Amino acid sequence: MAALFLLFSCFSVSLVLFLQGCDGSLLLDDTPNMLGEKLSLSNIDSLRSFEVVDEIKEALEKACPGTVSCADIVIMAARDAVALTGGPDWVVRLGRKDSLTASQEDSDNIMPSPRANASFLIDLFSQFNLSVKDLVALSGSHSIGEARCFSIMFRLYNQSGSGKPDPALEPCYREKLDRLCPIGGDENVTGDLDATPRVFDNRYFKDLVAGKGFLNSDQTLYTFPQTREYVKVFSEDQDEFFNAFVEGMLKMGDLHSGRPGEIRTNCRVVNSRQVDVLLES
Numbered sequence: 001m002a003a004l005f006l007l008f009s010c011f012s013v014s015l016v017l018f019l020q021g022c023d024g025s026l027l028l029d030d031t032p033n034m035l036g037e038k039l040s041l042s043n044i045d046s047l048r049s050f051e052v053v054d055e056i057k058e059a060l061e062k063a064c065p066g067t068v069s070c071a072d073i074v075i076m077a078a079r080d081a082v083a084l085t086g087g088p089d090w091v092v093r094l095g096r097k098d099s100l101t102a103s104q105e106d107s108d109n110i111m112p113s114p115r116a117n118a119s120f121l122i123d124l125f126s127q128f129n130l131s132v133k134d135l136v137a138l139s140g141s142h143s144i145g146e147a148r149c150f151s152i153m154f155r156l157y158n159q160s161g162s163g164k165p166d167p168a169l170e171p172c173y174r175e176k177l178d179r180l181c182p183i184g185g186d187e188n189v190t191g192d193l194d195a196t197p198r199v200f201d202n203r204y205f206k207d208l209v210a211g212k213g214f215l216n217s218d219q220t221l222y223t224f225p226q227t228r229e230y231v232k233v234f235s236e237d238q239d240e241f242f243n244a245f246v247e248g249m250l251k252m253g254d255l256h257s258g259r260p261g262e263i264r265t266n267c268r269v270v271n272s273r274q275v276d277v278l279l280e281s
Contacts, residue, residue: 022253023099024070027053027267036102050268053077057267070267071096075253085144087200088242093253097261100270114151116217118224128255130248136221136230137244138252143204144197146190147214149181155216157183168219170211177214193218205235
């Protein structure tokens, strides 16, 4: 299951792509002069298994040093995680450079909250020429994996400050979530994002239609008119979802910042920083 991190990293990176392009910025560790993105609000206690990328990078550097960027590793590994869990396969466009910096502040400011509604998400994606269809299809990355109770407590007990649960939640599903995430319970407990959390399929969309979306930012895709039709189409036609997902991933992967980059030797630190560390030691 550790490898599934790579898909979420890709979707997170897909959204973090908005920050600086697809540039591996997420993988950088903090330094005395830079707070990276690993501990941003959307990533802390969520993304993990960074050592998987470390192992891949180490093997690649031995085989072909200075050739494959960390950004390309994440995109290819995400593609493989999708394919290995039953989803589509596709040819990844390569040649990305790794960023020289990262920004926790930018990540906090731009990554959507679990409370986000479809209108906000549409506006966010449109800033990067990504369509409503892209938004809904890429949200399908939540076909696999889990999320924390922390992300849904407001839905269960105080939706929109009402002191009541989200009315969009199917009653039996809400009772299940109440048991998983009681008031005063451990908010780091995780729940499945859909009913088949280890299989990449269109069950995620079927669950949204049934009022069983785990996150508010997921369920809103069905309650909002502009996104509902795509949810319905993808819930009924898995091939249509797979095709749209691949199209969205290719478009997302082509976002670039235009800033200088490099091919890191170690995905956790920029190359110049590695030299500094060696000189200091």
